[in-house]
Amino acid sequence: MAKRIDVSDLNVYYGDFKAVEGVSMTVEPRSVTAFIGPSGCGKSTFLRTLNRMHEVIPGGRVEGKVMLDDQDLYAADVDPVGVRRTVGMVFQRPNPFPTMSIRDNVVAGLRLNGVKSKKALDEVAEKSLRGANLWNEVKDRLDKPGAGLSGGQQQRLCIARAIAVEPQVLLMDEPCSALDPISTLAIEDLINQLKETYTIVIVTHNMQQAARVSDRTAFFNLAETGKPGRLIEMDDTATIFNNPNEKATEDYISGRFG
Amino acid sequence: MSTLDTTSGSVPQTARLTSGLGPKSSSRAIKDRAATVVMWLAFLIAMVPLVWILATVVMKGGSLLLHADWWTHSQQGITNREEGGGAAHAIQGTLIQAAMTALIAVPIGVLTAVYLVEYGGGRFKRVVSFMVDILTGVPSIVAALFVYAVWITTLGFDRMAFAVCLALVLLMVPVVVRSTEEMLKLVPNELREASYALGVPKWKTITKVVLPTAFSGIVTGVLLGLARVMGETAPLLILAPYFRSISTNLFDGLMGTLPTMINAGRDNMAIEANSERVWASACTLIVLILVLNLLGRLISRFNKLDR
Numbered sequence: 001m002a003k004r005i006d007v008s009d010l011n012v013y014y015g016d017f018k019a020v021e022g023v024s025m026t027v028e029p030r031s032v033t034a035f036i037g038p039s040g041c042g043k044s045t046f047l048r049t050l051n052r053m054h055e056v057i058p059g060g061r062v063e064g065k066v067m068l069d070d071q072d073l074y075a076a077d078v079d080p081v082g083v084r085r086t087v088g089m090v091f092q093r094p095n096p097f098p099t100m101s102i103r104d105n106v107v108a109g110l111r112l113n114g115v116k117s118k119k120a121l122d123e124v125a126e127k128s129l130r131g132a133n134l135w136n137e138v139k140d141r142l143d144k145p146g147a148g149l150s151g152g153q154q155q156r157l158c159i160a161r162a163i164a165v166e167p168q169v170l171l172m173d174e175p176c177s178a179l180d181p182i183s184t185l186a187i188e189d190l191i192n193q194l195k196e197t198y199t200i201v202i203v204t205h206n207m208q209q210a211a212r213v214s215d216r217t218a219f220f221n222l223a224e225t226g227k228p229g230r231l232i233e234m235d236d237t238a239t240i241f242n243n244p245n246e247k248a249t250e251d252y253i254s255g256r257f258g
Numbered sequence: 259m260s261t262l263d264t265t266s267g268s269v270p271q272t273a274r275l276t277s278g279l280g281p282k283s284s285s286r287a288i289k290d291r292a293a294t295v296v297m298w299l300a301f302l303i304a305m306v307p308l309v310w311i312l313a314t315v316v317m318k319g320g321s322l323l324l325h326a327d328w329w330t331h332s333q334q335g336i337t338n339r340e341e342g343g344g345a346a347h348a349i350q351g352t353l354i355q356a357a358m359t360a361l362i363a364v365p366i367g368v369l370t371a372v373y374l375v376e377y378g379g380g381r382f383k384r385v386v387s388f389m390v391d392i393l394t395g396v397p398s399i400v401a402a403l404f405v406y407a408v409w410i411t412t413l414g415f416d417r418m419a420f421a422v423c424l425a426l427v428l429l430m431v432p433v434v435v436r437s438t439e440e441m442l443k444l445v446p447n448e449l450r451e452a453s454y455a456l457g458v459p460k461w462k463t464i465t466k467v468v469l470p471t472a473f474s475g476i477v478t479g480v481l482l483g484l485a486r487v488m489g490e491t492a493p494l495l496i497l498a499p500y501f502r503s504i505s506t507n508l509f510d511g512l513m514g515t516l517p518t519m520i521n522a523g524r525d526n527m528a529i530e531a532n533s534e535r536v537w538a539s540a541c542t543l544i545v546l547i548l549v550l551n552l553l554g555r556l557i558s559r560f561n562k563l564d565r
């Protein structure tokens with residue numbers, strides 16, 4: 001189920017502006033990879049190239065190669081819609097569909113792609129909500145609007161929605177930055193469970209969080225504003241935090257940055 | 259406003275704020291009071307004509323609306339001097355024409371707005387948007403004459419109620435486009451991205467996520483557009499003159515409507531029976547538009563809870 005991601009020499013552009021330059025990395029299956037780095041260094045931008053969400057933005061384009069196992073995501077005959085079914089995404093701000101109930105939010109990916117059977121959808125809804133550790137809190141109000149949940153619950157709802165389509169990879173862009181410490185902990189626990197089944201990539205500004213949840217960590221940086229961001233180094237999380245190769249990494253982690 | 263000047267006029271103002279705690283400054287309290295009074299006055303002045311019109315119309319014609327005949331009978335065989343008959347022909351005509359107009363204008367308007375917001379880019383989008391702006395400013399008489407020139411002079415068809423609908427479509431489309439456009443722009447981009455990220459294609463994202471989210475706003479816009487065209491008179495006068503009997507065929511000759519019924523009776527306002535009918539027609543038109551608006555609110559509320 002989980003798949004390996006291989007990126008080689010990737011450049012990412014917004015129109016003429018090169019936001020990320022020359023990134024090569026491997027993301028192992030069934031592991032959690034954290035992206036850290038200062039604001040504006042292109043973590044979100046790079047993350048969004050891994051499921052071709054980048055090209056949704058007008059002017060957004062990519063040079064280089066992203067392989068999912070042995071499939072080139074940017075090959076001419078690959079449908080970006082299919083890519084996004086395989087590589088799911090959770091956003092920084094919880095964004096449940098306001099017109100849909102909790103249940104319909106969870107199964108939105110299936111329903112909007114033509115799955116009709118109520119029984120099958122109910123099963124998926126329960127399984128995904130259990131998978132997102134939300135089932136017990138919402139099982140009595142599945143028909144209430146998803147927007148009526150608390151922020152932390154909404155974010156877990158979005159995670160349930162993302163895993164309901166059974167992706168191989170789950171991308172998370174600062175999934176906890178809008179949440180309180182308890183909800184954050186709930187989501188970190190969830191990430192730990194999810195990595196049994198999925199390949200997970202998470203962007204975070206929280207060093208402790210990166211240290212707690214990730215197996216490997218990638219540090220991004222940019223020389224100065226207006227210059228493209230680059231991958232500085234990537235290694236086991238313990239190595240990055242205790243014994244990094246690059247001085248910039250050490251400075252950033254110890255807070256001596258900029 | 260002169261009360262304000264007396265408080266601040268004599269003492270020279272220094273550029274220093276009186277500090278922190280203490281009683282509310284009296285000049286600020288007066289300004290606050292004055293602004294409140296001005297706003298209330300503006301509100302009342304704006305309300306005066308509205309209430310006046312409503313009261314006049316209801317007083318002079320409201321009673322006829324309480325007779326069942328008004329809603330079920332036409333004016334067939336009834337002269338201006340006689341009492342009796344009803345407005346069923348005109349009510350039906352207005353509703354049928356409004357329905358046909360909406361049937362044509364809503365899809366065109368909504369799809370144009372979807373194009374402008376979700377797909378359009380570059381020069382063509384700007385051209386379309388500019389055209390819609392121009393259409394917004396077209397007076398109804400010009401729309402009517404345009405349809406007359408195309409439908410009757412060029413294509414050689416007869417005058418018929420359907421031609422009125424075509425003219426009304428011209429007037430309604432820009433209203434629907436602009437209001438739908440505003441509503442679609444209000445849908446947060448995050449929702450579109452959330453949908454894309456689930457592997458939902460763009461067109462499904464638009465039909466199942468974006469449009470439902472904007473639904474109540476779009477309905478409101480459509481109803482505003484409809485309310486505007488239901489009261490239009492110029493296209494009716496030019497393209498489908500008043501008819502006293504019930505006629506439900508859009509494609510055959512004359513059809514009575516409320517605005518033309520009002521217009522037809524306006525010359526003989528001295529005759530009691532006739533003038534009451536005219537006021538009652540006006541009252542009916544207002545009631546219809548009101549009901550339409552309430553209906554729209556109901557639909558949009560129902561929709562929000564249901565999904």
Ligand SMILES: Nc1ncnc2c1ncn2[C@@H]1O[C@H](COP(=O)(O)OP(=O)(O)OP(=O)(O)O)[C@@H](O)[C@H]1O
Pocket residue numbers: 014017019037038039040041042043044045046057226
């Ligand atoms: N839609 C966009 N259009 C143009 N430029 C953009 C867009 N989004 C981001 N950028 C630019 O791309 C660069 C990288 O932005 P990105 O959002 O990827 O940074 P980030 O590392 O995620 O920052 P943060 O930690 O603050 O989220 C920045 O210089 C930013 O200004």
Ligand SMILES: [Mg+2]
Pocket residue numbers: 043044045173
């Ligand atoms: Mg970011």
